[in-house]
Amino acid sequence: MKEYIKLIRPFHWVKNILIFVPLFFGEQITNIHKLGILVLGFISFSFVASSVYIINDIQDAEKDRKHPKKRFRPIASGKISKINATKFLVILLIIAALIMTYASIDTGNWFAIFALPVSYLVINIAYSNGLKNIPLLDVAIISLGFVIRLYYGSALSNIAISDALFLTVVSASFFLGFGKRRNELKKGTSTRKVLKAYNIHFLDKIMYVFIGLTLVFYSLWTITKGENLVYTVPFAMLIVADYCLIIESDSSDGDPAEVLKHSKTLLSLLMLFAVVLFICLYI
Known part of the structure; x- marks a missing residue:
């Protein structure tokens, strides 16, 4: 078993x-x-x-x-x-x-x-x-997988997804995807055929473009949503910074699940972030 x-x-x-x-x-x-x-x-x-x-x-x-x-x-x-x-x-x-x-x-x-x-x-x-x-299509499909999860939750709960939340998830998904490719490339192009089409300079630039977009779209969503959620933006910034610090190290392969599995600090930040969100939305 x-x-x-x-x-x-x-x-x-x-x-x-x-x-x-x-x-x-x-x-x-x-x-x-x-x-x-x-x-x-x-x-x-x-x-x-x-x-x-x-x-x-x-x-x-x-x-x-x-x-x-x-x-x-x-x-x-x-x-x-x-x-x-x-x-x-x-x-x-x-x-x-x-x-x-x-x-x-x-x-x-x-x-x-x-x-x-x-x-x-x-x-x-x-x-x-x-x-x-x-x-590019390889990362787009990875991103699509996260979007499908989001809309599956929407279908099950009969709750619509706002435009700003959709864009936040899409941007974050591209960031995670390109971050994974970046770290795989650092370990050699032999692991994936598609890595031969990428280079570190491109992946660094595009990855951090999507970091910025993620924080902008999330900030926009908090402002439109209200409920004092704008005060959660600094937590989001800190989480993104810690995630980047982890995947910039030589030991990480950039896989989101593996990063979370081996980082108590990131897991603690995410839990704190969830608690603050809960307080803002429900208390």
């Missing part, structure tokens, strides 16, 4: 917390019924996201066996066969579909609740099978 848990990479589910953003910023996080639907949505989307990891591991098993770190993955190491991994993949998708069916009945929003996770699955399969080798 331990190997199956390792196969689905549960720590990477932290990215799916974005699903709760519409409910939280819509000031309805205390609505137990809607929160329950969002929790189910979080589980279903996480299973879909894990399915992408399993598909990739099945496809890349032979290549992963030659990698110094990836060779320890369950399929590459032979601890889980490709057949058993495929069966497990089907089970995850069936459970996700059942949860989405229940959520659809409850909310009446059939199309979006099914279309968004399916789109995420299809887009990421296409990404793994060639689109990841196209410069």
